[in-house]
Amino acid sequence: MAEQAHTQIFGSGENQYATSEDFRKILDEDLNHLYQLSFLLTTDHQKAERCFVDSIEDCANENGVFREFARPWTKRVLVENAIRELKPRPRRSNSSALPSLRNQRWSGPTGHFTVDVLLGLADFDRFVFVLCVLERYRENDCALLLGCSASQVREAWTRAIETLSSIVQVVVPANSDRRYAI
Numbered sequence: 001m002a003e004q005a006h007t008q009i010f011g012s013g014e015n016q017y018a019t020s021e022d023f024r025k026i027l028d029e030d031l032n033h034l035y036q037l038s039f040l041l042t043t044d045h046q047k048a049e050r051c052f053v054d055s056i057e058d059c060a061n062e063n064g065v066f067r068e069f070a071r072p073w074t075k076r077v078l079v080e081n082a083i084r085e086l087k088p089r090p091r092r093s094n095s096s097a098l099p100s101l102r103n104q105r106w107s108g109p110t111g112h113f114t115v116d117v118l119l120g121l122a123d124f125d126r127f128v129f130v131l132c133v134l135e136r137y138r139e140n141d142c143a144l145l146l147g148c149s150a151s152q153v154r155e156a157w158t159r160a161i162e163t164l165s166s167i168v169q170v171v172v173p174a175n176s177d178r179r180y181a182i
Helices: 002-010 020-042 045-061 067-086 115-119 123-134 139-146 150-167
Strands: none
Touching: 020 045, 020 067, 020 115, 020 123, 045 067, 067 123, 067 139, 115 123, 115 150, 123 139, 123 150, 139 150
């Protein structure tokens, strides 16, 4: 009886794990978005490519991911590879000085900034902004990935927003698409 209930809740065990074909499909469908994410995190095309290729290899070698979680897992693998590549760490000083981005280009009166401005953020602040704002990771998930406290994530998020808003008034529509263009 308990075995029957377990089977009804969790399925028969067949085809519940993502296959290499599932990951191939995800990578095909999300190729541009995943590479853009890799580039925004690493700020360098060579590092982004290395991170992306490492992520493809990690996905190809994985056999313990539930099919329904394969897409977010693929993104998480990419983020973890970018973190390993750059090792972003929170600032140690309590200085409120903002990085100088005044000379960075922005797109003008539309209120949107170019990727150059985002790439000019300090590594840790950029990781937090990309993960929490653009990718909508929860604060605690971001802190776990980056190996820091939730308060350090909040501080970095605040610095990034202050820095970006000092360049241009950042306006994000309530119904905005979570994808972004480079």
